[in-house]
Amino acid sequence: MSLLANTPKPPYYAVIFTSVRTFDEQGYGDAANRMIELAQQQPGFLGVESAREELGITVSYWQSLDAIKQWKANIEHLAVQKKGRKLWYESFKVRISKVERDYGL
């Protein structure tokens, strides 16, 4: 698997999730891996890219706003979102954006 998401020709959508973690590691790694696995099974999922240093950035790509809405409302994902707010994240920001153009090397 390439590290760069192999997304189709725009337009499509990007969810930019940036976060600062707490020191609570319990359950975090497993939940993060499981969420990637689960997202990949969602309708309209196009790819994901992730990196973490002091700040973590995960960008997931989607066919439509509706696909993003369905992913946000996934039961297992909802439970993990709740834990994230309570335990794992000091702060985070979710930005929903429409990719209009892309190019690369």
Add this chain to the structure above:
Amino acid sequence: MSLLANTPKPPYYAVIFTSVRTFDEQGYGDAANRMIELAQQQPGFLGVESAREELGITVSYWQSLDAIKQWKANIEHLAVQKKGRKLWYESFKVRISKVERDYGL
């Protein structure tokens, strides 16, 4: 400075730059720091977030497509883009997107 970019109420624009580096380190760190410094002086710049593991992700935020176009055409930035293509990046992707909605913790 907070690690999460303190962006205004949407809409605004995000440039999602994801990359895989080569092993060529020469000049890279200085150029990367200088580009952040230079971007911050550009008209329409709103903030930047960055993390690198095997994959690097830098998201910069802008008031308008025109501000992004001006940044891309900045003389000093153009020289660094050329070096990036030739020396520092194995592969990269630039995605220009319009942030329509955001929320956070």
